[in-house]
Amino acid sequence: MQLIPCPWCGPREEAEFHYGGQAHVAYPEDPSALTDEEWAQYVFFRDNPSGPFAERWSHSAGCRRWFNAVRDTRSHDLLAVYRAGEPMPEVAS
């Protein structure tokens, strides 16, 4: 089974984690000013790259913290993990 390196607990089995979708999707500054189309973009539309992708993960069976990870969607390799609030590190794709 794939090991995911939790930034707090270290490498743990994938079964201990939950997936949280794309990272760094900021809540709109003024939601009421958005058109329906812009709101739909914010709520439903996500990137689907072939290659490095910044995602949110939760170590739900361990420390229960959310963190971010850059995963290569082609190989399922985790290229980097970083704590919530930290900037996304540079990764070589």
Next chain:
Amino acid sequence: MTADLTSPLAGWTDRLAALAPALTVSEVPFRSQLTVRVSDPGAVAAMGSALGVVFPSVPCTFTAGEGEFGAVEVLWLGPDEFLVVAAPGLQVPIEEVLRGALGDFRGSVVDTSAQRTTLALEGPHVRDVLAHGCSVDLHPAAAPVGVCVQTLLARTGIVLLVTGEDRVMLLVRSSFAEYLAAWLSDACAEYRAVA
């Protein structure tokens, strides 16, 4: 009239005792447990000195000590989350002392004693038995005394404390305790002495 206290594994005492000498397993029921959420380093230090036990600063470790409330363990559960464990019946006074130490800092102290029961495991095969259902590396080099990990053991969420070379404490949710006891009995089968 209140019902008598019955520990989650009250019906398993004999079956767990029968696992010796492969593994000495016993339940340590009704321990006082308080979940502490606090992030300010000053408040963490104040709570530590109020208890007489320094709070762990390293992830996945626990600290133990003797203080006003006897033997107390403080478990690291997250970067701003700790579990204070002490002898049964001390929830209320410990909660008051910790609330006092918290003062005006942001945080919480909640009595969660009924959430989990404790299993004390001891024996030369303790790490082997647990390895049957736990993916965390339990080799003494990777999990020395003082380690406290939250993980899955046979798909059950547990808190695992390495308290000695051959000694482990498991904190398990009360409703999962019987399942875990049954799994332990099964996992011990191959280590039980053949007459």
